[in-house]
Amino acid sequence: MTQMNMVKAINDALRVAMRQDSRVVVLGEDVGKVGGVFRVTEGLINEFGAERVFDTPLSEGGIIGTAVGMALYGLVPVPEIQFADFIFPAFDQIVSEVAKFRYRSGGEYTSKMVIRTPVGGGIRGGHYHSQSPEAYFIHTPGLKIVCPSNPYDAKGLFLASLRDPDPVLFFEPKRIYRAARSDVPEGEDYTVPLSVAKVVRPGNHVTVIAWGAMLYEAIEASNKAAEQGIDCEVIDLRTLWPVDIDTIVNSVKKTGRVVVVHEAPKSCGFGAELVSLINEKAFDYLEAPPTRVTGWDTPFPYTLENDYLPLAGRILPAIARVAKY
């Protein structure tokens, strides 16, 4: 086992995958010599050559569109979108093509790929280097959405995503790219299964659902809540869609109280779906209104970034409110 950060762990996952399966190719802006602006693809071009790692033109539509073609051929492309905020020029290809290809072709074709992209705030990136666009893609039938919170999971979830038969959007929380460290078996192959959430802190009073970078805020708030005698159960979703509904429902049946945390704007965010699912499946157990602590319904600001993000300071009062309801 080696201690590594998330950047290194995903890099290691890519190496393992590419060594094992020559159909895996990496493409995107600056993924070659520079190894990506966050260095996630560092060194891949040296190991696997310019026939499997491509610096592309500045064209997200071209990256995803050609990746679809590669997938139709039978390769397993891993396109990188430099920041999730720049996925929108490729939105038509993702929503109209990647998501619908298997369905519309009666199962003849699949557009299997894993689209990697850094998401979320925390690097002082302002509107356009901070967004968390998961809700758009969850609302689009045909896509799976993953967001790891630590290096071990990141590697295992990436390898599971790659082997899953369906297209996956792999969201990398850039705030913890280097901050989160864990033991990761370097060069080894293992998977962390999709659609299986993880109870990272068991508890009985309030269920706190989070993922990615905000998981740490949820844990911090829960630890503070414990000082007030509130015993939180914190769930790391890991896969956002299809979500592990059983883990959520089991927890809520126990606690009757829920706080959902995410960075994306509140309205029509994934939090809304989670609240609705909990209503559908555990209404009779609810002791308090499921509560969302999220980014505000504004563009992501620059200077006030830390007032925008749903950090522990904002989660804690929500936990307290829900616990006391």
Added chain:
Amino acid sequence: MTQMNMVKAINDALRVAMRQDSRVVVLGEDVGKVGGVFRVTEGLINEFGAERVFDTPLSEGGIIGTAVGMALYGLVPVPEIQFADFIFPAFDQIVSEVAKFRYRSGGEYTSKMVIRTPVGGGIRGGHYHSQSPEAYFIHTPGLKIVCPSNPYDAKGLFLASLRDPDPVLFFEPKRIYRAARSDVPEGEDYTVPLSVAKVVRPGNHVTVIAWGAMLYEAIEASNKAAEQGIDCEVIDLRTLWPVDIDTIVNSVKKTGRVVVVHEAPKSCGFGAELVSLINEKAFDYLEAPPTRVTGWDTPFPYTLENDYLPLAGRILPAIARVAKY
């Protein structure tokens, strides 16, 4: 008053607006001589000339991008996207630019426009001529979303949208373009205010929330429910965002039971937001889990279209279930 259908009513609204304000221009694919594939812009080019009504190249990104530029200049563009399914090539301009322009420029610039586009199923259009993408835009701070259910409202809401200072997406439910008829004061100027919902059927047992074409299904189901002794209150949202929360909450406080209906896929659809808002604002009044009757989480199918849509036959059992809970 003249009886007219929704196509004619919106056409009339455009005429009224263009006569009154020379800054209003219309642009889009086939909006000129042909008057749009649904004829909503019919005759405008004759009355207002090729200097105010533009047949554009096949480029939704170009349509919205140049419309932003026109708006920055001070015109009030009314771009048409031929089908809402084809809005995605312009997604970056809408999400990154239209929605954020006022905010990011500190209020210096606005990108005021009304984007018109036909939405929803009912014309046997399959995946790509049937979608209802409202949730994507509600999740994007900075946009207002309108969807009328009848010709009178369509005209009044359009004129209100045009005069509102913020960018509006005006979704026209194509299933009822010609089927819905009402008295509309032709050539006259009037507005129906944004963000004001309408109780179209008062009732005491179950609140049914709908809009656009599905409103009629909600009413039909409610009428059938009445035969079973269930008295539904049906709300036509008219403006989806910012939603008229008071009308919803007042109704739910009375009924304690809610069914939300929409055509878009269920997961992360606008129904989820409504359920969550109701939880936040009327939890203590809820007698049953708020229930969603929506399009399934699949691409929109062709032959089985009527099994996909949340028609009255699917709404009725949901009402009954919620009423009996």
Added chain:
Amino acid sequence: MSGPEFVLGDVVKVLEPDSTVHPDNDPGLSPERCVALYEHMVMTRVLDERLVTLQRQGRIGFHIGSMGEEATVIGTAAALDETDWLFPCYREFGALLLRGMPLQSYMDNMYGNGNDPVKGRQMPDHYSAKPYRFGSVSSPIGTQITQAVGFAWAAKLRGEKLAAIVYFGEGATSSNEFHCGANFAGVYKTPTVLICRNNGWAISVPAEKQSASETFAQKAFAYGLVPMRVDGNDLLAVYKATRDALALARAGKPVLLECLTHRLSGHSTSDDPTRYRGQEEMAAERAQDPLPRMRAYLEKKGLWSEQKQQAFIAKVDAEVKLAVEAAEKAPAPVLDTMFDDVFEQRPWHLREQYEESLHAPRAQGHGGH
């Protein structure tokens, strides 16, 4: 220091209106092949007419045809090697059938019935046909272009010797996807031929309003592609140009091939072209119909006759009639199929939704016919 100069080549032509053949460009097709391709054009035309009627009768929901563009569609597809791939726009059912898709499957797709290879999920004329090395029709304009380029790029990376052709209209050159696709083709030198069917119209928008570029072919210069133009109403010229283009593409020089043709009908059964086109102009275009042009050539060579024409049409009519009957008899897709293929396996939420759908009363108006 001066920049590069560009010269756009001639428009490739083979068959003069008087049926003489330009010897330099003659692709040298055998008489049998010429007849077979002509027959295929006629079959496409007959199908087109019949499908429009079925739509007018309310028996199918929609049709988008290739009337007037048969030489372009069939001439390009005929030039492919067996191992090559074809990525369609939506007017290429002639190519689909040429590649081997049975007429019955096509007709089932037109009805969206339970036998439709795409399970009744898409509108008519939105076929997929992987067994025939034929892509999947998608309505959003242009998306197939980047995909074809990516496919050819992948084949090249894997050392497989194939080329891919991709169709789109001149209107589609305005799309994001044309730009992305052409650019990637140029940069990665993918074995791709981009086939622009310039039929002069994007629904009601004429080509002159689509782009201020003098020709569509010259857009190639923006991407390092080879520009070519061909008389798209001339089957032999289209065949010849496509062969040449494929040879270039295989040699690492992707081509943008503009086929000059006409749309001798409305955009689709939903369109009424008289709202935006003059009668005279349409008549002038009908005079350039690729079918009589090829027929005159075959007749001059003694390979075709009025009698053969009648007999062939009768044969096609009979086949189409049978296919229609079978398509109309086929059951609608079962409810189950609505929830399949979203993912390879149904996750819990789709299992639940399927269960829920079983309890709902079936709505009226199923089955597409």
Added chain:
Amino acid sequence: MSGPEFVLGDVVKVLEPDSTVHPDNDPGLSPERCVALYEHMVMTRVLDERLVTLQRQGRIGFHIGSMGEEATVIGTAAALDETDWLFPCYREFGALLLRGMPLQSYMDNMYGNGNDPVKGRQMPDHYSAKPYRFGSVSSPIGTQITQAVGFAWAAKLRGEKLAAIVYFGEGATSSNEFHCGANFAGVYKTPTVLICRNNGWAISVPAEKQSASETFAQKAFAYGLVPMRVDGNDLLAVYKATRDALALARAGKPVLLECLTHRLSGHSTSDDPTRYRGQEEMAAERAQDPLPRMRAYLEKKGLWSEQKQQAFIAKVDAEVKLAVEAAEKAPAPVLDTMFDDVFEQRPWHLREQYEESLHAPRAQGHGGH
């Protein structure tokens, strides 16, 4: 029948390395104007260096500069009439200041403080400046191109005699928005000059991998635009070419103007160019620095000297120091501003969210400094 031929014009040049001036192209700027523009280039350079230092010291979050591209940025902006509009990419702070934005406002933007005209909402170097007929910087590549075209189109429709120029890098020519914008400019003959700053790199991707087109200017042929190329390190040539381009654009012939220049730094303060560039190559580019070139010319004409240079730099340094001090003293934006300008008025949900935010403890790490 033959297609059109294209000839790409020469690369416009005025100032030879030995400071002789090509008489045909000399724009005939007054000595005062020449000095003023040179001074402006120097000021930009000094600012660039100072801002990089501030970023390294952690006092500002980010900077994206124009080192090496000063002649391109300032030469183009200087050629505008007062009434013309300018739509920036993100390296045009030199143009911003030339148009009249006070240095202090720019510095406040770099700090995202409470005096920042865009209220601390965007990253540094993402300014908006409507009072100066200057657009709004947006990170997503290319979006400003269609906007500039739409703006110029609107002005033309309203009969206002103005032109709009829009900046973007050669990398941005691959974006959807370049394609849409260039196409609409051609079709509607908008008074727009599309300025491609070809600095050879899109972060780490070299221009040769960006497009297989031999030049970026020739992409004009795809859209019916006029192609022009200019030595982007030659202030006088850039000025001259832009004046010519503006005249064409005003006459209904929009121009794609490629400025050949170099990025003499990393992409931004986040980038480390040594990872992908050789020392020699970078040194060769530094030898083409536009500043010494213009300085030599001025010195030869007796308009400049080492003494003037020192004095001017000292003056700028002092101004920058003051601006930095003031920016650092300014308060951070108040919480309130986070909820303003999403809509013209706050709807209920933003009123509620604002209330909620007041009750939350303020997080650590505000204020950008």
